[in-house]
Amino acid sequence: MKTTVTNQNYARPQDEIWALQKQFREDMEKLRESMQETDRRMQETDRMIKALHEENLRTEAYIKDTDRQLRENMNLLTTRFTSQAGHIIEGLMEPSTVKMFQDRGYAINRCWKNFKKYNKGMGKKLEVDLLLLDDDVAIITEVKINCTKKEIDHFIDQMKLFKEICPEYADKKIFLAVAGVNFERDSDLYAHQRGLFVIRVSNDDIFTLDPSEGDVLTTL
Numbered sequence: 001m002k003t004t005v006t007n008q009n010y011a012r013p014q015d016e017i018w019a020l021q022k023q024f025r026e027d028m029e030k031l032r033e034s035m036q037e038t039d040r041r042m043q044e045t046d047r048m049i050k051a052l053h054e055e056n057l058r059t060e061a062y063i064k065d066t067d068r069q070l071r072e073n074m075n076l077l078t079t080r081f082t083s084q085a086g087h088i089i090e091g092l093m094e095p096s097t098v099k100m101f102q103d104r105g106y107a108i109n110r111c112w113k114n115f116k117k118y119n120k121g122m123g124k125k126l127e128v129d130l131l132l133l134d135d136d137v138a139i140i141t142e143v144k145i146n147c148t149k150k151e152i153d154h155f156i157d158q159m160k161l162f163k164e165i166c167p168e169y170a171d172k173k174i175f176l177a178v179a180g181v182n183f184e185r186d187s188d189l190y191a192h193q194r195g196l197f198v199i200r201v202s203n204d205d206i207f208t209l210d211p212s213e214g215d216v217l218t219t220l
Helices: 014-103 149-159 184-193
Strands: 110-119 124-133 137-147 173-183 197-201 207-210
Touching: 014 110, 014 124, 137 149, 137 184, 137 197, 149 173, 149 184, 173 184, 184 197
Parallel strands: 137 173, 173 197
Antiparallel strands: 110 124, 124 137, 197 207
């Protein structure tokens, strides 16, 4: 038996093709709008991140500036307090120091607080917190709220020029003394070892003097 195959037209109608094209264009338009919206949001996010970063930088700068100002104010207040406290202690210790050295046998007859001398020829100046004098001896005293070993070394080095800057005292035997409310890291013992008188100032304004009569003192 012979089979007859009939040709069929599989081509889509024109209106269906148009519908597919329309749908494709609509989908592409939605995709384009979606991409634009995504790009807009990304740009907005970038702007927010940038703004946040700039705000963080401003905040950090403000914090650093505030911290700097606080430190400067604290340093200023500390300096003023230390200076004022030093002057108060100098005023309190003057009569007691004179008496303590007189009790040790020194005939102190003159005393200067905040002694200053400028030697024009040398171009150098010298400052002394407390200077005690008798006919043969000068006792130079450095007053510190918190006394350190470094400050003791600096004081000794400065006073090595005392007779050059102040030649009117060149014939005197020079003794050095350090007075402190607080001696950091055994700086009082260090001063003692370097041959200085050590004057301790307690909170109740009681002054004590080291070393004892038999100890060896450094003279300039």
